[in-house]
Amino acid sequence: MSVQAPPSQAPRSAPSPSPAPVAVPRLVSRSVARVFVVISVVGVAATFVMGLVVAPTDAEQGDAYRLLFVHVPSAWLAYLAFGVTALASALYLVPRTRSPRWDHLAGASAELGVLFTGLVLAEGSLWGRPIWGAWWAWDARLTTTAVMLFLYLGYLALRRIGGSPHQRAMRSAIAALIAFVDVPIVHFSVSWWTTLHQDGSVFNDKMQVHIHDARMNAALLVGVVAFTIAYATLCVARMQLLAMEDGLDERELQLAIDERLANRVTGPSGATPSGPSAASPGPTQPAVTA
Amino acid sequence: MDSNWPYVAVGYTLAAGSLGGYVTWLVRKLRRAERSLPPVQEPPR
Numbered sequence: 001m002s003v004q005a006p007p008s009q010a011p012r013s014a015p016s017p018s019p020a021p022v023a024v025p026r027l028v029s030r031s032v033a034r035v036f037v038v039i040s041v042v043g044v045a046a047t048f049v050m051g052l053v054v055a056p057t058d059a060e061q062g063d064a065y066r067l068l069f070v071h072v073p074s075a076w077l078a079y080l081a082f083g084v085t086a087l088a089s090a091l092y093l094v095p096r097t098r099s100p101r102w103d104h105l106a107g108a109s110a111e112l113g114v115l116f117t118g119l120v121l122a123e124g125s126l127w128g129r130p131i132w133g134a135w136w137a138w139d140a141r142l143t144t145t146a147v148m149l150f151l152y153l154g155y156l157a158l159r160r161i162g163g164s165p166h167q168r169a170m171r172s173a174i175a176a177l178i179a180f181v182d183v184p185i186v187h188f189s190v191s192w193w194t195t196l197h198q199d200g201s202v203f204n205d206k207m208q209v210h211i212h213d214a215r216m217n218a219a220l221l222v223g224v225v226a227f228t229i230a231y232a233t234l235c236v237a238r239m240q241l242l243a244m245e246d247g248l249d250e251r252e253l254q255l256a257i258d259e260r261l262a263n264r265v266t267g268p269s270g271a272t273p274s275g276p277s278a279a280s281p282g283p284t285q286p287a288v289t290a
Numbered sequence: 291m292d293s294n295w296p297y298v299a300v301g302y303t304l305a306a307g308s309l310g311g312y313v314t315w316l317v318r319k320l321r322r323a324e325r326s327l328p329p330v331q332e333p334p335r
Contacts, residue, residue: 044309048302048305051302052298062294063295063298064294064298066298066302067297067302070302115308119304127301129297130293130294130297234313237316241316247327248327
């Protein structure tokens with residue numbers, strides 16, 4: 001477990017009134033984190049500048065196509081984030097590889113996946129209004145993407161239900177694997193059903209879409225790379241926060257246990273009880289856990 | 291000027307706003323958690 005056990009799991013007969021703070025190891029050093037933050041900010045800013053200024057106006061779609069420089073990287077990241085969530089969840093479910101870090105990674109990545117899926121839908125809708133003439137259509141790709149968003153919102157809600165960190169990790173890992181079934185359906189929906197959303201364009205020879213302008217290609221490439229680095233940076237930061245939150249919960253639990261033990265030893269009014277239970281708590285005493 | 295620019299402007303503002311908002315929320319929560327729970331000291335180099 002990434003959270004170190006507090007040294008205050010002391011003899012029950014002499015509980016410590018205030019346990020030492022639970023220490024959570026840093027996933028990356030501050031200097032490395034700073035470098036990644038700077039690269040992410042510069043990369044996303046460069047994507048915006050290239051998409052808005054450097055890339056030329058499209059001959060057919062005009063300027064509306066500029067939204068795709070955000071839409072496409074967001075879609076790629078939604079896939080990546082949910083893929084990472086599924087992989088980390090599977091690693092948590094396997095007893096040999098089980099670690100709270102996998103659960104933290106799954107939770108962090110799913111949250112970012114939801115953020116990017118929301119962006120995909122919003123950007124796609126804004127692009128669809130001038131190009132398709134509609135904000136929304138019950139098209140296969142759009143509908144399955146919306147289903148994916150709600151599935152992972154449900155997953156995030158499930159993570160907030162009470163229980164021990166292990167209980168939370170187990171049930172959310174199973175939910176993540178079930179939710180991931182929708183991801184390939186989203187991806188292949190444009191091939192399986194011929195509806196409004198076009199098939200994959202950039203790497204699809206059948207579509208015969210050739211981006212001749214190097215500035216358009218560069219803007220798309222920079223967007224994908226920059227958003228991926230930003231995702232990795234945010235994911236590590238969110239994992240750190242999840243580990244800290246687990247550490248805080250553990251410390252609160254430890255404080256509550258110590259307080260009850262202290263009340264047992266001294267009595268609620270401060271008087272020392274004379275019974276034998278004062279020195280050795282009975283079987284109903286809450287267990288001091290690591 | 292292309293009549294589609296308002297859609298583009300809203301789209302980019304939305305992207306910047308959501309990413310920026312998420313980063314702000316995350317940094318705030320991290321700082322608050324760090325105040326209550328000091329992380330392990332980095333080993334001396």
